[in-house]
Amino acid sequence: MGGRGRSRTQRKHFAQSRENNWKYTKNDPEQQQNGTADNNNNRENSNPSWKPFVTQNIAFEEYYKEQGIVPPEEWNTFMDCLRSELPAAFRINSSSQCYLEIQAKLENDFMKSLQEEGTDGSEVVAIRPLPWYPENLAWQSTFSRKQLRKNKILERFHEFLKLQNEIGNITRQEAVSMVPPLFLDVRPDDFILDMCAAPGSKTFQLLEMIHHSAELGSLPGGMVLANDVDVQRCNLLIHQTKRMSTANLIVTNHEAQHFPSCHLKRTCGEGSEPQEVKELDIDQLLFDRVLCDVPCSGDGTLRKAPDIWRRWNAGMGNGLHGLQVQIAMRGMSLLKVGGRMVYSTCSMNPIENEAVVAEILRRCGGSVELIDVSSELPQLVRRPGLKKWKVQDKGMWLTSYNEVHDSRRAAVVPGMFPSGKGYMDAPEHGDDARRSQLRDNGSNGHSQNGVGTVQDPATPTTILDEEASTLPLERCMRIVPHDQNSGAFFIAVFHKLSPLPVAQKKHCYQPGKTTSTGNFQAQSLPKVKDINADEVEQVDSVGNQLSEVTMGDADILENGNDEATLDTDPSKIVEVKRPELIKLSSDGKAGPELVTRSRKLQMRGRWRGIDPILFYHEEAAVGQIKAFYGIKESFPFKGHLIVRNTDIDHVKRVYYVSKSVKEVLELNFLAGEQLKIAAVGLKMFERQKDVSTECVFRITSEGMPLLLPHITKQIVYASPVDFKLLLQYKSIKFGDFVDAEFREKASKLQFGCCAVILNKDKKTLSEPQVDASTIAIGCWRGRNSITVMVIALDIQELVERMLTYLEEDSDSLLLENKPLIAA
Numbered sequence: 001m002g003g004r005g006r007s008r009t010q011r012k013h014f015a016q017s018r019e020n021n022w023k024y025t026k027n028d029p030e031q032q033q034n035g036t037a038d039n040n041n042n043r044e045n046s047n048p049s050w051k052p053f054v055t056q057n058i059a060f061e062e063y064y065k066e067q068g069i070v071p072p073e074e075w076n077t078f079m080d081c082l083r084s085e086l087p088a089a090f091r092i093n094s095s096s097q098c099y100l101e102i103q104a105k106l107e108n109d110f111m112k113s114l115q116e117e118g119t120d121g122s123e124v125v126a127i128r129p130l131p132w133y134p135e136n137l138a139w140q141s142t143f144s145r146k147q148l149r150k151n152k153i154l155e156r157f158h159e160f161l162k163l164q165n166e167i168g169n170i171t172r173q174e175a176v177s178m179v180p181p182l183f184l185d186v187r188p189d190d191f192i193l194d195m196c197a198a199p200g201s202k203t204f205q206l207l208e209m210i211h212h213s214a215e216l217g218s219l220p221g222g223m224v225l226a227n228d229v230d231v232q233r234c235n236l237l238i239h240q241t242k243r244m245s246t247a248n249l250i251v252t253n254h255e256a257q258h259f260p261s262c263h264l265k266r267t268c269g270e271g272s273e274p275q276e277v278k279e280l281d282i283d284q285l286l287f288d289r290v291l292c293d294v295p296c297s298g299d300g301t302l303r304k305a306p307d308i309w310r311r312w313n314a315g316m317g318n319g320l321h322g323l324q325v326q327i328a329m330r331g332m333s334l335l336k337v338g339g340r341m342v343y344s345t346c347s348m349n350p351i352e353n354e355a356v357v358a359e360i361l362r363r364c365g366g367s368v369e370l371i372d373v374s375s376e377l378p379q380l381v382r383r384p385g386l387k388k389w390k391v392q393d394k395g396m397w398l399t400s401y402n403e404v405h406d407s408r409r410a411a412v413v414p415g416m417f418p419s420g421k422g423y424m425d426a427p428e429h430g431d432d433a434r435r436s437q438l439r440d441n442g443s444n445g446h447s448q449n450g451v452g453t454v455q456d457p458a459t460p461t462t463i464l465d466e467e468a469s470t471l472p473l474e475r476c477m478r479i480v481p482h483d484q485n486s487g488a489f490f491i492a493v494f495h496k497l498s499p500l501p502v503a504q505k506k507h508c509y510q511p512g513k514t515t516s517t518g519n520f521q522a523q524s525l526p527k528v529k530d531i532n533a534d535e536v537e538q539v540d541s542v543g544n545q546l547s548e549v550t551m552g553d554a555d556i557l558e559n560g561n562d563e564a565t566l567d568t569d570p571s572k573i574v575e576v577k578r579p580e581l582i583k584l585s586s587d588g589k590a591g592p593e594l595v596t597r598s599r600k601l602q603m604r605g606r607w608r609g610i611d612p613i614l615f616y617h618e619e620a621a622v623g624q625i626k627a628f629y630g631i632k633e634s635f636p637f638k639g640h641l642i643v644r645n646t647d648i649d650h651v652k653r654v655y656y657v658s659k660s661v662k663e664v665l666e667l668n669f670l671a672g673e674q675l676k677i678a679a680v681g682l683k684m685f686e687r688q689k690d691v692s693t694e695c696v697f698r699i700t701s702e703g704m705p706l707l708l709p710h711i712t713k714q715i716v717y718a719s720p721v722d723f724k725l726l727l728q729y730k731s732i733k734f735g736d737f738v739d740a741e742f743r744e745k746a747s748k749l750q751f752g753c754c755a756v757i758l759n760k761d762k763k764t765l766s767e768p769q770v771d772a773s774t775i776a777i778g779c780w781r782g783r784n785s786i787t788v789m790v791i792a793l794d795i796q797e798l799v800e801r802m803l804t805y806l807e808e809d810s811d812s813l814l815l816e817n818k819p820l821i822a823a
């Protein structure tokens with residue numbers, strides 16, 4: 001159903017069914033009205049059986065009021081906003097071939113067709129670009145996802161979002177969740193580590209960033225390594241990122257706090273630098289950018305996950321602080337000197353935010369600075385980080401570590417407090433007397449008669465001095481919901497200035513100084529050694545409350561069924577049998593000694609439930625593929641192919657990896673397969689069973705855009721009318737093609753896979769010309785016919801794109817309401 005030409009009554013209903021509208025008055029087009037009304041009444045009217053979540057939690061309110069999370073005069077607005085539904089947001093994939101078409105459709109079609117006239121004559125905008133996101137690539141609608149699903153009038157828009165999301169041209173993602181990658185300042189050649197990546201919204205965004213300016217048929221120099229500890233969520237991540245069809249991604253399954261560094265020197269022993277180290281550009285896995293989007297209590301997502309109201313308690317944040325510090329410290333040690341790391345959470349709790357940032361600064365000494373990014377993304381409304389906060393433990397408020405009872409010291413650590421000072425660090429505070437007073441009064445500040453003393457929530461700060469951090473935590477960013485009708489988020493940006501100091505037994509904070517760039521730097525700890533990423537101390541492990549943790553960002557939660565997903569059956573151990581012929585080398589140049597050594601190293605890495613990764617060096621098969629498709633010499637092909645089954649004679653799928661990913665894989669092999677790799681590479685070829693052809697490997701639809709500019713054979717141009725016939729009927733006999741030239745050229749192709757390109761300009765083309773606007777489809781040239789080899793979803797996308805390009809001819813091209821059947 002179309003948005004154009006709707007009746008006035010329809011439009012009225014449409015307008016009435018909304019909340020959170022942006023109203024642009026004619027005088028003030030920029031004016032934005034934040035929607036903070038409670039939507040429950042509306043929802044109940046439209047669905048009387050619907051039971052709203054309880055949007056109240058006394059402990060939550062008490063906690064955040066006490067923390068001064070927003071000024072008292074904003075409290076009611078803040079709470080009202082948290083109780084209202086979150087507007088849906090999505091991002092256009094800027095590396096998609098048709099991102100400009102999608103942008104134009106949103107701007108010229110949906111933005112106008114969904115625009116309404118309010119009762120006061122003002123214009124009500126239903127979708128609009130997020131003003132702070134570069135190049136109008138991210139959009140927000142006034143509707144929540146639920147409203148989009150239910151409102152009939154929005155059906156066409158909703159269908160559009162669904163299709164484009166499935167194809168990978170857009171990604172639905174909460175607006176504030178798009179912020180952290182923007183502060184990573186990603187460049188196309190960067191090696192990026194996404195430490196806690198599932199379900200993968202930010203990984204996808206990072207991939208978009210590195211691919212953004214890559215020409216069709218070429219790959220960026222960088223790569224993304226996306227990791228998550230949870231096997232099931234790793235599978236979601238794989239499914240999600242498959243939509244990107246990228247050769248520049250590795251998905252791993254590790255505890256981020258113990259992420260391996262694949263350090264070759266360590267693996268190979270000291271003294272004798274092994275031969276293979278010299279052959280690689282890298283000898284340790286270090287990254288230019290690290291995203292540390294850690295597991296958190298997730299109370300910033302209350303608007304889209306209202307069940308958190310019921311579950312929330314202050315212990316969630318306390319329980320995660322240690323794990324968050326560990327993960328961030330590991331990230332920092334894997335970051336190259338000069339690199340940037342972003343730490344983020346979707347929690348509002350200072351224990352998970354400023355306290356973690358402060359602890360990182362203390363532990364890293366002068367080797368790391370917290371960057372002032374106030375001039376970046378100026379249209380993003382954010383507030384500075386807190387300098388003061390308190391810790392609540394078992395309902396008691398604590399303002400300094402000295403108030404922590406002995407029995408609670410495993411759970412409440414010095415780093416949770418603004419000064420970060422431990423029990424022994426602050427005799428000058430004269431807290432000894434206070435501590436003994438606490439002990440005298442009994443456990444956790446309860447006096448013997450049961451009346452609370454200093455920890456009484458009603459009078460938490462009147463007796464004790466409040467601690468304040470001297471670190472520049474105001475450089476952290478807090479995004480609060482009622483500033484721009486969003487969720488809440490916390491972001492801090494770090495810059496690594498030098499190697500980390502050797503782990504100190506006690507993490508004392510030294511007073512800092514401000515650098516020439518105006519950024520704060522804590523004073524260097526005295527003993528600084530150039531250490532590798534393996535040597536950084538692993539801190540105390542907390543995080544035993546992980547079951548309660550909100551994993552956040554579950555915008556895309558559909559499990560994919562792919563051969564490369566992780567096996568969740570713990571009983572299954574894959575025995576990796578490596579055939580003699582598999583060699584580790586760049587371009588197959590390695591000598592026999594190296595092969596033997598490499599194989600030994602490979603044998604060490606046996607990961608439960610993980611298919612092995614093998615470079616595909618089968619000369620005969622690879623040569624055959626190359627010859628059949630006429631792959632140009634200029635395309636880096638040999639040495640970039642991998643397979644995931646050990647039986648080299650029955651390879652089903654061949655994956656392509658970028659140069660950057662190839663380097664990491666080679667390093668990983670040499671380092672004894674430390675990485676537990678769940679997915680890697682772009683599926684480029686798939687074996688076609690029971691066919692007679694010179695080459696049994698067909699090009700997949702994922703592989704087609706990358707390969708198309710580099711093949712010189714098995715490629716043919718079709719006139720719009722024949723292209724349309726192919727899309728419509730999927731298999732066409734040569735005699736049924738309309739265009740005689742196409743018929744002749746198609747019948748001269750070799751039996752097997754071929755690429756049919758839409759000749760949209762209807763020119764006579766002698767040489768194939770491929771650019772970003774090219775519309776091509778993978779087909780099979782059979783004995784008497786050409787058959788389409790893509791799934792229904794891809795056909796649907798091709799139809800949409802074809803109609804956009806040939807708009808003036810659309811009448812003659814409209815498909816005749818015949819169903820398109822999946823391949």
Ligand SMILES: C[S@@+](CC[C@H](N)C(=O)[O-])C[C@H]1O[C@@H](n2cnc3c(N)ncnc32)[C@H](O)[C@@H]1O
Pocket residue numbers: 177195196197198199200201202203227228229230233254255256257293294295296550551552553
């Ligand atoms: C906030 S979510 C990440 C969201 C993700 N960055 C995105 O944008 O889609 C936190 C993730 O951390 C993972 N996680 C929890 N503990 C972890 C650990 N120790 N190491 C690595 N990942 C962990 C969870 O499985 C969860 O997927």
